[in-house]
Amino acid sequence: MGFDFKFEIVAKDRETAGRNGRFPTPHGIIQTPVFAPVGTQATVKAMTPANLRGVGATLVLANTYHLYLRPGDELVRKLGGLHRFMQWDGPILTDSGGFQVFSLSQTRRIDADGVTFQSHLDGSRHRLTPEKSIAIQENLGADIIMAFDECPPSNEYDYVKESLARTHPWLERCAAAQTRDDQALFGIVQGGIFPDLRAESAAFVTGLDLPGYAIGGLAVGETKAEMLATLDVTVPLLPREKPRYLMGVGEPEDLVNAVLRGVDIFDCVSPTRLARHGSAYVWGGRFNLRNARFTRDAAPIDETCGCYTCTHFSRAYLRHLVKANEILGHILLTIHNIYFLIHLMEQMREAIGQGRLRPFADHFLSAYEESL
Amino acid sequence: MGFDFKFEIVAKDRETAGRNGRFPTPHGIIQTPVFAPVGTQATVKAMTPANLRGVGATLVLANTYHLYLRPGDELVRKLGGLHRFMQWDGPILTDSGGFQVFSLSQTRRIDADGVTFQSHLDGSRHRLTPEKSIAIQENLGADIIMAFDECPPSNEYDYVKESLARTHPWLERCAAAQTRDDQALFGIVQGGIFPDLRAESAAFVTGLDLPGYAIGGLAVGETKAEMLATLDVTVPLLPREKPRYLMGVGEPEDLVNAVLRGVDIFDCVSPTRLARHGSAYVWGGRFNLRNARFTRDAAPIDETCGCYTCTHFSRAYLRHLVKANEILGHILLTIHNIYFLIHLMEQMREAIGQGRLRPFADHFLSAYEESL
Numbered sequence: 001m002g003f004d005f006k007f008e009i010v011a012k013d014r015e016t017a018g019r020n021g022r023f024p025t026p027h028g029i030i031q032t033p034v035f036a037p038v039g040t041q042a043t044v045k046a047m048t049p050a051n052l053r054g055v056g057a058t059l060v061l062a063n064t065y066h067l068y069l070r071p072g073d074e075l076v077r078k079l080g081g082l083h084r085f086m087q088w089d090g091p092i093l094t095d096s097g098g099f100q101v102f103s104l105s106q107t108r109r110i111d112a113d114g115v116t117f118q119s120h121l122d123g124s125r126h127r128l129t130p131e132k133s134i135a136i137q138e139n140l141g142a143d144i145i146m147a148f149d150e151c152p153p154s155n156e157y158d159y160v161k162e163s164l165a166r167t168h169p170w171l172e173r174c175a176a177a178q179t180r181d182d183q184a185l186f187g188i189v190q191g192g193i194f195p196d197l198r199a200e201s202a203a204f205v206t207g208l209d210l211p212g213y214a215i216g217g218l219a220v221g222e223t224k225a226e227m228l229a230t231l232d233v234t235v236p237l238l239p240r241e242k243p244r245y246l247m248g249v250g251e252p253e254d255l256v257n258a259v260l261r262g263v264d265i266f267d268c269v270s271p272t273r274l275a276r277h278g279s280a281y282v283w284g285g286r287f288n289l290r291n292a293r294f295t296r297d298a299a300p301i302d303e304t305c306g307c308y309t310c311t312h313f314s315r316a317y318l319r320h321l322v323k324a325n326e327i328l329g330h331i332l333l334t335i336h337n338i339y340f341l342i343h344l345m346e347q348m349r350e351a352i353g354q355g356r357l358r359p360f361a362d363h364f365l366s367a368y369e370e371s372l
Numbered sequence: 373m374g375f376d377f378k379f380e381i382v383a384k385d386r387e388t389a390g391r392n393g394r395f396p397t398p399h400g401i402i403q404t405p406v407f408a409p410v411g412t413q414a415t416v417k418a419m420t421p422a423n424l425r426g427v428g429a430t431l432v433l434a435n436t437y438h439l440y441l442r443p444g445d446e447l448v449r450k451l452g453g454l455h456r457f458m459q460w461d462g463p464i465l466t467d468s469g470g471f472q473v474f475s476l477s478q479t480r481r482i483d484a485d486g487v488t489f490q491s492h493l494d495g496s497r498h499r500l501t502p503e504k505s506i507a508i509q510e511n512l513g514a515d516i517i518m519a520f521d522e523c524p525p526s527n528e529y530d531y532v533k534e535s536l537a538r539t540h541p542w543l544e545r546c547a548a549a550q551t552r553d554d555q556a557l558f559g560i561v562q563g564g565i566f567p568d569l570r571a572e573s574a575a576f577v578t579g580l581d582l583p584g585y586a587i588g589g590l591a592v593g594e595t596k597a598e599m600l601a602t603l604d605v606t607v608p609l610l611p612r613e614k615p616r617y618l619m620g621v622g623e624p625e626d627l628v629n630a631v632l633r634g635v636d637i638f639d640c641v642s643p644t645r646l647a648r649h650g651s652a653y654v655w656g657g658r659f660n661l662r663n664a665r666f667t668r669d670a671a672p673i674d675e676t677c678g679c680y681t682c683t684h685f686s687r688a689y690l691r692h693l694v695k696a697n698e699i700l701g702h703i704l705l706t707i708h709n710i711y712f713l714i715h716l717m718e719q720m721r722e723a724i725g726q727g728r729l730r731p732f733a734d735h736f737l738s739a740y741e742e743s744l
Contacts, residue, residue, distance in 0.1 A: 075668060
């Protein structure tokens, strides 16, 4: 008897496809819609686990490709698994390694069976297959694990079609390779920006009874309009009663637009990456603390924000830290940015519970500009 | 009526010159002996104020030279002073800027009136005088401020003697320049490693009735034996009823050796700097987490340590963070190293209270080696 990953929908919005859910995992219930901060190398950059709890994080993502290469999944297993290793006792999701093999490794050769590649760290040669990816993810021990696939360029029809044919069988191999029954394996629908390929992929992937389904291959270069159009055709192809995960997304406006369309789970490196570049999310967009207009600004980043950074520090101090390249600048902006996205998800859950997601989203999106 | 900075000795050790004291400041009482972490640019590197509280810090040091250049002391004053700016509501000590002018600035010319120098940041020209240093320190608003002097090479007799003659008058100018009565101005005894010059300087400096006295010019290249010999002759020249501050020291063994000799206040960048290089203090010395022998080590840095790092994370995880150059590695090692030194001071205060500082020190020093 394995763990029962039964997704429960607790509220549906009145006018939109937005819904609130509860997804149980061995490390606690995930309330959806949820934003997962990314802890690539078994740490969300610049955050202690206590900081992560403090900003309200529940689900955290870690990257299989990085952890396989360093410190190694066998080592993590011997030290009690990823939760114990990084001291995060909440739910963890690992990706399959496929995306990073294609985006980070030095050279790679894909064949019907898997991918051979060279490490970006030391050039050493490695091979990932569906079976190997599942074995690594079992060693890491996350609560949610992902099927191994290819993330093709979203706007090359022939390539995407060929890629689907190659990697759909990999999903069956992933499912067959699973030996642990306490990890939820999610299948991934690919198909780029092409409705017919999304339909083909969704038909195949949802043909397997899995505890959740992901939408892959977006936020990789297509326009925002193409992304939303693809969500419009893809989300309805996924079963209502299973959680839907939009991989690698996103920016605040993306989160709102995707929750409106019925997506439940998100992850993105933006809040941590932007923080290291001195940028902070605010209602209406974001701004960079390097800007000289903040030199004497005694106000917090956001007067209405309840995070540790905004309840203690001025923009002038944060600007000073950023200009002086102090680690505390990274820490405080990361705290704020992750809090902002998690708080945005909370606001959307509340709006869904009250049947007013549409006016909330309209209000948010009408104010939103990419850079202020 | 200014603030009453009256130092109170609450316990004296039986066999040594060690003593426990209480030094009241506008931002709280400092229990001595105390170790002050260094927050050069208005931040103790990689630590939030909450982290600092968590490791038991009371007194924090900030550097006048750095803050004068960036963000500027006028800006800090306009934003409510350093405590508010960096959100540290405990006691703060600022140095005079003199030491950094001599160690960091690009070019400097010293004359009877002060020092002209170029910023290490942008090459801009600046001038510091005793009056200017006090004005900057009043803008910053620390609880303890330091007299402006030169920190000469400790083993060049003629230079040190000449420097004393030049900078003793500066102390009187600093005292005369003070306009705030809520900051404790400490005088600094110089004199290098030369007993006659230390005596000359101590006679002059303690001739002014100040709330505390510092020993400067040590830990700048002389041997450990020379430092201890200098403490042996200098500490007895300072009044018993005032706090004694050994500037820029030190390593764990230095702290123990100096507390034995009656020093009350310390600061040093070592715990934060070592952390950024992957080194951790332990009873008996320190070790570097980069060492391959920690690859699979599930133990904490120190089994007996009560810090956040040691109560949560394995050496293997910390080694992974250090090798992967993750900010969390800096954060967690900094937490541990500062906790270690502050806990060491607590242990010494307890030993002094029980009249057993000598056996405690013997036990500590017999185990101590610089690198393990």
